[in-house]
Amino acid sequence: MVMINDYLKNYSNYYLSRYTVTKKKFQEILKKKINKDYFAKKINEDESKSLLNQINDISDYFDKIGAFDEERLLEITFQKFVKKGYSKKKIFSKLNELYFKEEVINKFLKTTFLKNELDQILINNYIKKTNLVEKLKKLNIPEQELFDKVLKKLSYQGFEYGDSYKILQKLIVNGRFS
Known part of the structure; x- marks a missing residue:
């Protein structure tokens, strides 16, 4: 050596x-x-x-000597990004910025992104973290316009439009955001 x-x-x-x-x-x-x-x-x-x-x-x-356990670090980092409410696209780009090996990222995300409820969790976390609905409600705008603005903001943040639309529809209870 x-x-x-x-x-x-x-x-x-x-x-x-x-x-x-x-x-x-x-x-x-x-x-x-x-x-x-x-x-x-x-x-x-x-x-x-x-x-x-x-x-x-x-x-x-x-x-x-085992100082670099990339699989464990990848899992921890992914969970941190989920809590922050990052979109799938943003999670992928952030993991690349942290110098994880491309094949390790792709393998991990392929299995993780298959979970059905992941999109809903990510969008819920994003809305809670940013207080998006509360901020827009202060503008005293109609519910449909509020829905459109939230949907537009989610699209800007990298969330898929179709998935965001379906999940936002589920979040609306009796014509109002819950």
């Missing part, structure tokens, strides 16, 4: 004890840290190049 610089190992231990990230995201964070320290003149150019070359070794080292 290649000798890993103590500076990089200590920072990695510190970072991974505080945050849970994917292997690729961890590599990006190390690159930023090294560049930041180089520009702050904490390390010289030779040290910077040497450290940048060791990033793969250090990430492999921490991967071998």
